[in-house]
Structure formats: structure tokens, C-alpha cells
Amino acid sequence: MWVVLALVPESAWSAKIGDVAEESSLGQQAFRFLSFRDPSVRYAVIGSVMLGISCGLLGCFIVVRKMALVGDTLSHAVLPGVALGFLCSGVSASGLFDWSFEVANITKNPALIFCGAVVAGVAGTFLVNTLKQTTKIKEDSALGLTLASFFAVGICLLTMIQGLETGNKSGIDKFMFGQAAAIGEDDIRLMLGVTLLIVAVVFLFYKELLVTSFDAGFARSIALPSQWIHHGLMLLVAFAVVIALQAVGVVLVSAMLITPAAAAYLLTDRMHRMLFLAVGFGVVSGVLGAFISFLKPNIPTGPCMVLGASAVFAVAFFGGPRHGVLTRWWRHVSRSKRVQRENTLKALFQVLERRDAQPEESVSLKELAERRRETLDDVSGQASALKQHGLVTLHEEGNKILFTPSGWQLACTIVRNHRLWELYLTNEANIAPDHVHDDAEQIEHVLGDDVVRELERMLDDTTRDPHGRAIPGFADIHKPFAPSAPGPSGYGRS
Amino acid sequence: MADTPATNGVNFPLEIHDLTAGYHKKPVLWGIDLQVPKGKLVGIVGPNGAGKSTLIKAIMGLVPPSSGWVKIFGKPYNENRRRVGYVPQRESVDWDFPVTVMDVVMMGRYGHVGWFKRPNKADREIARDCLDKVKMLPFAKRQISNLSGGQQQRVFLARALAQESDIYFMDEPFAGVDAATETAIIALLHELREKGKTLLVVHHDLPTARNYFDQLLLLNMRVVAYGETEEVFTYDLLQKTYGGRLTILSEVADAVGQRAK
Amino acid sequence: MSEFIPAFEWQRVMVEPWAENLSTTFWIVLMGFLITAACGLIGNYLILRRMALVGDAISHSVLPGLAIAFLLSHSLNTLPMFIGALGAGILTTVLIELIHKKTRVKQDSAIGITFSTLFAIGVILISFGQTDAVHLDAECVLYGEIAFVPLDLVQTELGPGALSVVEKIPGLNSEIFLNGNRLTIAPPSVIRMAVVTGITLLLIVVFYKELLVTSFDSGLSSSLGINSTVVHYALMAMLSVIIVSAFEAVGAILVIAMLILPGATASLLAHRLPPMFGITVVHALLSAVGGIHLATWLNCSPAGAMVVAGSVLFGLAWVFSPSQGLLRRWLGRELDELNEEELDRLAKGV
CATH class of the missing domain: 1.10.3470.10 (ABC transporter involved in vitamin B12 uptake, BtuC)
Structure with missing residues (x-):
């Protein structure tokens, strides 16, 4: 045209x-x-x-x-x-040789x-x-x-x-x-x-x-x-x-x-x-x-x-x-935020585990801060991030923190990933039990469902991790969830 | 062995604790623990992709570790570089480079010479001696591209000798060399061991590994076994080392690598 | 064709430049020699490190550095120019690294993108400032103005006492330096280039x-405690300084030839670095002298002619090189079947 x-x-x-x-x-x-x-x-x-x-x-x-x-x-x-x-x-x-x-x-x-x-x-x-x-x-x-x-x-x-x-x-x-x-x-x-x-x-x-x-x-x-x-x-x-x-x-x-x-x-x-x-x-x-x-x-x-x-x-x-560099940077930032959330959830889980308590019980932010070895301000920031994602609820003017069912499931999954990986490194890769924790801290956030299935298939006994702690299993993850909420009311059951 | 606390560097020229390292954040080695006693000739064996070269590069700081530490004679590598000799894989350099055999061996002395100074007569003597030891003295003035594979390897060894180090790391010194050179190299390694040097040698040939080395490090992304050759060279342990890679370990390493991209 | 290629008159081409235009010729040849020598010396390392094309990239991308330095300082003084060129050189190195480390674009494309972008910026800046930038125009960017070098001489008037002393020094008592009682020191660009060449030589020796x-x-260097990254950046910085000092005389592109040709010629003829440096310097001298005659004969750009002369020298080395020469190949394969002893002699003899 x-x-x-x-x-x-x-x-x-x-x-x-x-x-x-x-x-x-x-x-x-x-x-x-x-x-x-x-x-x-x-x-x-x-x-x-x-x-x-x-x-x-x-x-x-x-x-x-x-x-x-x-x-x-x-x-x-x-x-x-x-x-x-x-x-x-x-x-x-003008001719062949006449140029x-x-x-x-x-x-x-x-x-x-x-x-x-x-x-x-x-x-x-x-x-x-x-x-x-x-x-x-x-x-x-x-x-x-x-x-x-x-x-x-x-x-x-x-x-x-x-x-x-x-x-x-x-x-x-x-x-x-x-x-x-x-x-x-x-x-x-x-x-x-x-x-x-x-x-x-x-x-x-x-x-x-x-x-x-x-x-x-x-x-x-x-x-x-x-x-x-x-x-x-x-x-x-x-x-x-x-x-x-x-x-x-x-x-x-x-x-x-x-x-x-x-x-x-x-x-x-x-x-x-x-x-x-x-x-x-x-x-x-x-x-x-x-x-x-x-x-x-x-x-x-x-x-x-x-x-x-x-x-x-x-x-x-x-x-x-x-x-793209910015895109990747953004992905990186959101990923590290997720890792942060998952770590806080895990800490919450561990506090409850140490108390031998039920998932419906609440934890004070102070306890959580001690567990994470962080200041109260940091932890309350993380807690509100968790709340935004519907993983926990906050009570008593934000001083008590409580799992929602989805939060509990995620926490169990992370802890399970962590301990399965530790078990795998110790049993299959012959790495000393005192060395596996640091690696597992990284890997727990990366393990996909299929790798976890493979790990389950490969490991004979998945009830205890190398340090003797219980690995949360299917029953824990899908525990019927009945919060005896100490706070203002029937939270959690969705 | 893993649980003994880190001791001073006198007894253990090389100590590695919980080293995880790899390329572009993708781990190749997981949780390596190692304590190598003085005066030992250690073979590092394992299948392709097991991280043998990576281990040496991680010790030398050429590959950044993501966790753990390495100590050479009780100090970080950077403070004890002078005591470390390194023989890279032959293919890692350009053999058309315009230097003679003597020049290459001289490079081993550079660490002793220091900035702004030229190598002196004593350095030159040492370099000549080292060349003589590997029977390459007649080739001193030759340009390095005119050498056979075995001769190239001998030149690298001579250069390592000239470094006068106390601990040596060698990456596949037997790869692609003739039988005569192989015998000469192993004799030299034994001689160095007699002098109380510690040697870690990456090796890919299992049958000869049994005869060559005092100790073996069986490596496959993690330490499968480490100890005296006769103790470690068993069917079970070798099966464990060579019985395929730990698929999950490499899958997860890939996932971590992907994330870093 | 005679209009285009003038006849080769011995007197005009070979004698007159030295007999009648001595002072012009001398400074042009000296400048050409200094540039080619400095570039050739550092070029040897570029070739050995497989970085010849990084040299190509930096030679293009010093242009925006120069242009910005010029626009900011409104002068062609040495200091702002060096700073601009250094900045541009380091920026180029960093950008190339950044593009090829952070993305999947490979190094060759990264080099191409970086230098073309920077060069384009430079050309546009120059076109904007063209009215006042006398020395920085498009032609200068392409092939420099080495012919203008002698126009700008630093001269000093001598008193009668000093004059008589100077006249007694044999080298100085010639029309290059002495015109009446005026003593010519040198064109400033030649002085600058001489200093840069001297520093390059000194650094290479030290x-x-x-x-x-x-x-x-690089594995060994790290085990010896030599930081190869520092050496790399120092080399790039030196390269930028050399390129910018040569820029006015030979432009951005011909300088690539001066970086690579001497080293490549030397690598065909010698097997050790020190003799290679010697050949580099000889090559620089011959191409500068050859270039001036070629330029006089054909009436073309002296800088371009110097590179052409250098290429001819490279071609000769390629044909006659004892180890890799074409002649040796053409003479047949029997040379490859020489016995061990003769091979030894060949290897040593060269």
C-alpha cells in the first residue's frame, strides 16, 4: 500500500x-x-x-x-x-578491454x-x-x-x-x-x-x-x-x-x-x-x-x-x-516475604508443640518473639502480615495470636517438609544429624508436593525426625478444628 | 568423625565443616564434613557430576559456599594461601599462550616473589629443580603448545612443586596422560607425601584408585565415606557412591537454582 | 584511473615528506607510532585474554564520555577528557557484565548492544553540540585528524644564551625543533600520548x-593471592585512557586495528611475551612510517593509511610466519613430518 x-x-x-x-x-x-x-x-x-x-x-x-x-x-x-x-x-x-x-x-x-x-x-x-x-x-x-x-x-x-x-x-x-x-x-x-x-x-x-x-x-x-x-x-x-x-x-x-x-x-x-x-x-x-x-x-x-x-x-x-530484572527482583521480594510468613507460622507451631497444646490454643506475641529471637515490634508486624493473608487471627488488642484452619495446615506442611528433609539427608544422604537443620531451613520452602510424595515413598518411617520430634502427618494437618476461642468469639471455623 | 570438635590446624591441615556450595546458588555439595590428617595422599572419587572439582574449587574459594567453613592449617584459606598448591584441570588454560615451559613453572614462584619484584636466581634454580624432578628439564625453553598431554601435565606438576606448598589440590592429574607419565606422577606424589605434604587428588579411575591412595573420599553430592583405602573400598560403599545420583537431591538443587534465577 | 590513483613518484612520495615537510611528517609519524605502540602493547593482553572485542566495545563507547566531558567543561582539556573516558570505559565493562550475567543474553550480544547504544548517544550529543565543538565532529569520530596534530605546537622563545646551548645539542638543532629563536617542544597531544605510552610500558614491566x-x-592467580578482578578493571581503565588519548588523532574505529594488529602480527612470529612486545613496537614504527608514505602517495587519511600499512605487515607475517605461515602450508605437508630433532630446533629457533 x-x-x-x-x-x-x-x-x-x-x-x-x-x-x-x-x-x-x-x-x-x-x-x-x-x-x-x-x-x-x-x-x-x-x-x-x-x-x-x-x-x-x-x-x-x-x-x-x-x-x-x-x-x-x-x-x-x-x-x-x-x-x-x-x-x-x-x-x-565501450569494448571488452576498452574501459x-x-x-x-x-x-x-x-x-x-x-x-x-x-x-x-x-x-x-x-x-x-x-x-x-x-x-x-x-x-x-x-x-x-x-x-x-x-x-x-x-x-x-x-x-x-x-x-x-x-x-x-x-x-x-x-x-x-x-x-x-x-x-x-x-x-x-x-x-x-x-x-x-x-x-x-x-x-x-x-x-x-x-x-x-x-x-x-x-x-x-x-x-x-x-x-x-x-x-x-x-x-x-x-x-x-x-x-x-x-x-x-x-x-x-x-x-x-x-x-x-x-x-x-x-x-x-x-x-x-x-x-x-x-x-x-x-x-x-x-x-x-x-x-x-x-x-x-x-x-x-x-x-x-x-x-x-x-x-x-x-x-x-x-x-x-x-x-526482566525488575520482575525477578519483585518475585524475589514477594518470595522472601512468603518465606518470612512461613517461618513465623512455623514458630507459632513450635510454641504450641513445646506446650503440647492443641492447635486451637492461642499464643502471646511475647512468647512468639522469644521463640523467633526477635523484638516484639518485628513479630507484631509479621503477625499482621499473617492476618492479612487469613492465616491467623489476632485477639486481645493484638497480643494473642491464633491459627486459622488454613494457617494451621500451612504450618503443618512447612514443619513436615522441614523434618522430612532432615530425615532424608540423614538417612539417605548420610549427612550428620547436626548438619541438616540449616539446609532444611532453606529447602522447606521449596519442596513441591511431588517431591514430598517421593520423599514419603522413599523413607520407611516418617513419624519422627532425626532429632526425635514428631513429624506432623496427615492426621495432624486435617485435624478437626474447633477453636475454644479465648477472644471475642467463634473465630476460625469457616 | 564428623562429631569431633574442630581442633588446631597442626594435626589437620584441612578441615571442612558443614560445607554446602554450588554454582549460581544451586547446591552441588551438601553438608560436607572432612578432616584430613597431615602427610596423607587422599583420592577423591565419585561419579560424574558428583562435585569432585567443585569441592576443590570451594576449598580454594573459587566457588562461594552457601554455608559452612573451610580451614587450612587452622586458618581461613585467604590467610594461608601461600601454603596451598593447586593443579587445575589441563583444559582450563589456553595451551597456545605465548610462554615457555620454564615461564609456566616460574609462575609457581610468583607467590613467593611478591609485588614489584622479579624472580631472582634462587627462584630460577628452584624452578629448574622442579622441572628436573618431572623429567622436563630438556623442554624448558619450549613453547607450551608443542607439548603432548602427558608433558603438559608434568609441567603443571612442576609448577605446583615450585609453589613449595604444604597442602596440594590436584584436579584430575591423570586425565589423558600416557602410562609413563602416570607412573612418574604417582611416584612424585608418594615422594611429596614422604616429605609430610598433604595431597588431595581428584581421580576418576576406580581400579587404580585402590593402589594409588592412602585414603579415599567417596563423594556423591555429599560425603559417602572417608577413611583408609582398605576400609572404604568396599562393595557396599562404592555401590552407594556410584549407584546413581540421589535424584531428589538433584531435583531440589535444581529447584533452588531456578529460584535464584 | 589516474585521476583516482596518482602515479607513484618516488620523489614526491618517499623523499619530500622527510626533506621538505619534515616538521609536519615527524610529528604525525611520532604520534602514529606512539598510539600504535601503546595500543599494541595493551592489545597483546586483550588478545591473550580473548577480550579483543571488549576493546572494540570500549573504543566505541568512550565517545559519549568524551562528549559529556566536553559539554560540561567546554574544553578539550586532558583531565575532563580522561575522566569522561574512564567513566565510559568502566560503564561499558559493567554494563556488559550486567546484561550477560543478569539475563540469558550471551556475552557477544551484550557487547554489541552496549557499545552501539553508548556510541549512538555519543553521536547524538555531538550532533547537538556541533556548532561549538570544533574538534569533535563526525569525521573525527570515524578516522581522526592525525594530520592536524602538527598544527598545534607548543613553542617557546629562547634567549640568546639558551639558544646557543640548544644549537650545540645535535638532535635539537634541526628544523623540527628550532625555527629562528623559537624552540618547539611538541604538540600537546603528542606529549600526552608519549606520557600515556610511557606509563603503559612502565605498568607492563612492573x-x-x-x-x-x-x-x-585465573585459578592459579587466585591461589597466589592476585585478585584477577582488580587486574581486569585496571586493564580496562588503562585501555580507556589510551583510547581517549588516541581519539582525536585516529578516531573510535581505527583504534581497534591498532589494538589488535600489532599483537596478532607478533603472535604469528614469536612464542614468548617479551619478544612479542618487541615485535609490537617494531610493527608500530613500520606501520606509522609506511602509513605516512601511503597517505602521501594516495592522498588519503594518514590514520587510515597507517592501519592499512599495519594490515599489510600482518599479511606478510601471515604468509611468512615460520610456524603458522601460509607459505609453510603451501609448501606442503612434508614439513609436518620433520623428525623430532628438527621440530625441536624450530621451536627453539623462533
Whole structure:
């Protein structure tokens, strides 16, 4: 839809982005962008979308194959190719051996630049592989070396081009940090073609890519040519890098491969969801970057896109539902609160046990505080937390504490877990009885029902723990509960 | 043995009390108690994943303990590093590293040399002697990548010797070495024991373990047995050590590890 | 093509830089040599510790540190720049650790995300401050302005007495240093780089043992009581300082080549660290001199040309290396079947 729009020339709005930028306000610029009537805006947006799709798709495989820095190397290594492609446009051949080079003929020809860049990228990966195979140089050094050497050659060529007397060199410095506004109609056609190719290949070879990424050894064993798949993937990455160059620039294009995919990787465990998410993130950060650099034309597009992607990553890093740092921190906090509650319940149980009392009897907070070796304030705080969860009731102005049936059950379960684990460590793992308590303090909160069943099956006699105390059994947990409440009334029976 | 109170470090160069340790909070070793007397050659045996290497790393503080303590000659490891020699697994270093055999052995002396100083002639002499002991002196100037597996192991041993420690921890020194090297290593270990050094050696081969070591530590996530070889090397105890992992113990360890994530 | 690649005129390319533009050439070559030497020395350790790409990351991410230091202090003074670069360098190391320890994102992606984010921030800051930031523009970020180094000389006028003394010192009595009665000391960036290179060399000599052990076997280093985390961060701090001193001259990306190329060349030719350091320094010198001639010939960026010259030297080492060289491979497998004695000699001889 957009594509069709973009290809319709619209002379009234054909001024390049930035021309009007100086005089117009931010609001006007934003309106110009959002109204979408300017072809260069359309090109920029469509370009960013293509870029987001192709980089997002391939980035996922790059990230799961741990090749992020191969992508980085590849993206720097294309620079001499870009320069050569640019130069080649000045070559005209009138016969097989009759070539001439005219500086004046040099133009920014996307197809030539594309070819040059792909050749340079492939040469770079080839160099890395050869270095690894023939010398003892390790992969990281080989990558860094290739990256910087190719880049240096590119820099030399670029500075040489800048010394030439031609009016058409303006486009090429945009390849460094990217300028989405410099995307032209030819670029868009190329991007469209390459993106379609990438989508088609990923769609058709999804299985093969997945298997070789996950387990190359297995892939070989089922006769998949993983080497060729690897090379094919690298070629596609080279394609994606090259079409992204114009918008993001040589230096930062690898970020558009890595960052959206890594953010997606934090959010899901399924490869196909990761692909969709990464494409989404890539497109969003691409368009956002194009928008911002449109508002402030002296800011290159690449860094804006990259920061957009980094922002998405930061959100996933902190707030991801499963792996996010804040989420995990929150889970940790709520877990330690639960452990705290369970420990207080356990102490309550132990006070009653020592008294040889019934679960319906109340305990004073003072007793509980002595048992926990904590201050009265701490304990009353914990008691009100327990009350909030419906595990205990408080009486006599909060000085007496009383189990509810569910509280009693939980306390029994915890104590049972603790003592079963102690029994297991002593009987089955031969650990001295005086050592098992500390471990059990941790483990009692972790044991799941199935592990407890397994422990029960394994241990012959589960009535007494290694220290001779009774392990609360089924009968204790489901004791009929008739509180002879000392407090204001028939609490507890639900 | 577990119930004897901790004594001074003179009789027991290595004391471990109720040590629980593992990676990323996931316990691999549970409630380890150990008191190793002076001048003993102790083999640590157990199945794969039993925590043999982890035990050594926990003693050396390379793996943080979640409970319990370790004492070397009656003091925490940090205060007695100088008396501890360590032979890591061979694969743990990069053998393409640009150093010669002599350089590697010299590293054993660095603990004695101290900051800002260079190793002196005496250090060099000691390093030469140590290389001679493992019969690697002719290779002193060779780059380490040109060594066979057995030779690499000998270099590591020479380096440990150069540390002139009183207690040694060795992680699988017999892994992937030729028969001649194995004999040479065991002779060297016996020689060190005669000098009153204490040696703990992780070993994976049961049949030879019986002949090589004075004492055995049977390990499988916890100490199954520890004592003189002839007492411990029984069918029952070995069955208990190698009879599969304690499935519940590893399940629960996984659960704890998951929680820490 | 002649418009693009000028003819190789011996006089113009090889002689004139030294004969006619001596003072310019000298300072550029000296600066190039100092940068490549300092980077190469510390780069040896990066390579051995498999941290070449952390060097890549830090070289990108000192940019925001520089930009912020510049925006805050409104100057390109040494101190704020060093502080900014140190902060950025340490931040990079910490962020990489944080991302790959706290999440399941692997280290390579963590490196990529960290440096691209910081670099992007740096570029945007620079674009904002472009009007007043003369020395910090996009081109400088990419390939530096080593050609401008000699434009900014610290000179002092000498009285007649001092002048006569100086004239008697053979080294100083040349057009590099003496112009009438004005004695040139050096461009400030060269002085700074010389100090940094000297300190790097000193630290490497003084802490040779500690760096060696922590790089080779971190298990042993901990049993010797050497804290490898401290060594790691110290190395990163030194790296940041070197990169920032080199930044104006060679930019953020070419410096990666200077970090890795000399060490990689040396690792192909030598089997011990001390000779490797020697080769590193020679490589630095040759690539600086080669680069200036290449740049004069092709009329391109001298910093880029120095790296290209360095890459050529690496290529030569790769072909001719006695132990891992391509030539040795091409000459056939019979070399692998040398008898033990000859292998011995080869191992020792190199």
C-alpha cells in the first residue's frame, strides 16, 4: 500500500527533508512527517520498515547462534565495497578491454554499491574463517582485525573519493551514520526486493535454520549441510546490512541486527514468536528513528534508530515478564516475604508443640518473639502480615495470636517438609544429624508436593525426625478444628 | 568423625565443616564434613557430576559456599594461601599462550616473589629443580603448545612443586596422560607425601584408585565415606557412591537454582 | 584511473615528506607510532585474554564520555577528557557484565548492544553540540585528524644564551625543533600520548608477573593471592585512557586495528611475551612510517593509511610466519613430518 504511494511522484512535496527544516517549527515538521504526503518521508518510512523486517528476522538467528560480533564485523567490512561500488559508477566500458574512468560520471548507483558491499562483506567473513583455520589466532582477534582493517581500507578510499573533483560525492558520507532522508526511489526498489528475498528464505528454510542454530552436530547427523546453511545465512546478513546502510550507517547497522532480536529473546522462549517480536521492534525503532531525525535534520538517523532499539531492549531487560530484572527482583521480594510468613507460622507451631497444646490454643506475641529471637515490634508486624493473608487471627488488642484452619495446615506442611528433609539427608544422604537443620531451613520452602510424595515413598518411617520430634502427618494437618476461642468469639471455623 | 570438635590446624591441615556450595546458588555439595590428617595422599572419587572439582574449587574459594567453613592449617584459606598448591584441570588454560615451559613453572614462584619484584636466581634454580624432578628439564625453553598431554601435565606438576606448598589440590592429574607419565606422577606424589605434604587428588579411575591412595573420599553430592583405602573400598560403599545420583537431591538443587534465577 | 590513483613518484612520495615537510611528517609519524605502540602493547593482553572485542566495545563507547566531558567543561582539556573516558570505559565493562550475567543474553550480544547504544548517544550529543565543538565532529569520530596534530605546537622563545646551548645539542638543532629563536617542544597531544605510552610500558614491566598469571590461569592467580578482578578493571581503565588519548588523532574505529594488529602480527612470529612486545613496537614504527608514505602517495587519511600499512605487515607475517605461515602450508605437508630433532630446533629457533 505504502509502496504504491511511494512510487507515485508528487512534485509539489518533492523538496528533500531538511530543506525546509530550518524555518519550520517542530510541530510543523511533525505534521509533515505524519501527514505522509512528502515522498521522501514515505521513502524514509518504507525504508525503515524494510530494514526493521530484514534485520529483525536475521538478527534472531544471529543472536541465538552467538554470532552477534560476526554481524558487527560484517557491517564494518562492507565499507570498502561501498566506496568501490561508488567508484565503479564512473567506469564505462565501450569494448571488452576498452574501459574508461570518468570522475564526472560518478553517481550514487544503489545496485553497484550493493554489489560492491556484498562482495566486501563476503570477503571479510572469508578472511575471518581463513584466519581461524590457518593460524592460532582466536576468533575474537580475527573478527576485530578484519573489522578494523577493512574499515581502514574503506576510510582511505573514502578520503580519496572526497579529494576527487566531482559534484556527486555528497551521498557517500551519509553511509557512515545513516540518513533515512537520503533514501531514493531506486534504493526503495532494492530494499523491497532484498526484504522479500529474506522473508521468503526464512519462511521456506525455517526448519533448517532452526535446527542448525540449535544443534549443528545434530543437523549434520541428519545430513543437513550446516556449513552451507551458515554461509547462506551470512550472505543474507550481508544483504540486510547493505540495504540498511543508507538509513543506519556502517558503524551502527549491527545494532539493528542485534538489539531488537536480543530484546525479543528476553521476552519469549519460542523461536517463531521471537521472530515476530524482533521484526516488530525493528520496525518500531526504525520508524521512530526516521521520525526523530526528521524533526532535527542535523541528527543522523542511525543513532536515533539504535537508541529506539536500545530503549526497547531496556524495557525488556527491566520489565520482561519472565526474565526482566525488575520482575525477578519483585518475585524475589514477594518470595522472601512468603518465606518470612512461613517461618513465623512455623514458630507459632513450635510454641504450641513445646506446650503440647492443641492447635486451637492461642499464643502471646511475647512468647512468639522469644521463640523467633526477635523484638516484639518485628513479630507484631509479621503477625499482621499473617492476618492479612487469613492465616491467623489476632485477639486481645493484638497480643494473642491464633491459627486459622488454613494457617494451621500451612504450618503443618512447612514443619513436615522441614523434618522430612532432615530425615532424608540423614538417612539417605548420610549427612550428620547436626548438619541438616540449616539446609532444611532453606529447602522447606521449596519442596513441591511431588517431591514430598517421593520423599514419603522413599523413607520407611516418617513419624519422627532425626532429632526425635514428631513429624506432623496427615492426621495432624486435617485435624478437626474447633477453636475454644479465648477472644471475642467463634473465630476460625469457616 | 564428623562429631569431633574442630581442633588446631597442626594435626589437620584441612578441615571442612558443614560445607554446602554450588554454582549460581544451586547446591552441588551438601553438608560436607572432612578432616584430613597431615602427610596423607587422599583420592577423591565419585561419579560424574558428583562435585569432585567443585569441592576443590570451594576449598580454594573459587566457588562461594552457601554455608559452612573451610580451614587450612587452622586458618581461613585467604590467610594461608601461600601454603596451598593447586593443579587445575589441563583444559582450563589456553595451551597456545605465548610462554615457555620454564615461564609456566616460574609462575609457581610468583607467590613467593611478591609485588614489584622479579624472580631472582634462587627462584630460577628452584624452578629448574622442579622441572628436573618431572623429567622436563630438556623442554624448558619450549613453547607450551608443542607439548603432548602427558608433558603438559608434568609441567603443571612442576609448577605446583615450585609453589613449595604444604597442602596440594590436584584436579584430575591423570586425565589423558600416557602410562609413563602416570607412573612418574604417582611416584612424585608418594615422594611429596614422604616429605609430610598433604595431597588431595581428584581421580576418576576406580581400579587404580585402590593402589594409588592412602585414603579415599567417596563423594556423591555429599560425603559417602572417608577413611583408609582398605576400609572404604568396599562393595557396599562404592555401590552407594556410584549407584546413581540421589535424584531428589538433584531435583531440589535444581529447584533452588531456578529460584535464584 | 589516474585521476583516482596518482602515479607513484618516488620523489614526491618517499623523499619530500622527510626533506621538505619534515616538521609536519615527524610529528604525525611520532604520534602514529606512539598510539600504535601503546595500543599494541595493551592489545597483546586483550588478545591473550580473548577480550579483543571488549576493546572494540570500549573504543566505541568512550565517545559519549568524551562528549559529556566536553559539554560540561567546554574544553578539550586532558583531565575532563580522561575522566569522561574512564567513566565510559568502566560503564561499558559493567554494563556488559550486567546484561550477560543478569539475563540469558550471551556475552557477544551484550557487547554489541552496549557499545552501539553508548556510541549512538555519543553521536547524538555531538550532533547537538556541533556548532561549538570544533574538534569533535563526525569525521573525527570515524578516522581522526592525525594530520592536524602538527598544527598545534607548543613553542617557546629562547634567549640568546639558551639558544646557543640548544644549537650545540645535535638532535635539537634541526628544523623540527628550532625555527629562528623559537624552540618547539611538541604538540600537546603528542606529549600526552608519549606520557600515556610511557606509563603503559612502565605498568607492563612492573606488573608483568601479575598480568601474565591472571591472563594465563585465573585459578592459579587466585591461589597466589592476585585478585584477577582488580587486574581486569585496571586493564580496562588503562585501555580507556589510551583510547581517549588516541581519539582525536585516529578516531573510535581505527583504534581497534591498532589494538589488535600489532599483537596478532607478533603472535604469528614469536612464542614468548617479551619478544612479542618487541615485535609490537617494531610493527608500530613500520606501520606509522609506511602509513605516512601511503597517505602521501594516495592522498588519503594518514590514520587510515597507517592501519592499512599495519594490515599489510600482518599479511606478510601471515604468509611468512615460520610456524603458522601460509607459505609453510603451501609448501606442503612434508614439513609436518620433520623428525623430532628438527621440530625441536624450530621451536627453539623462533
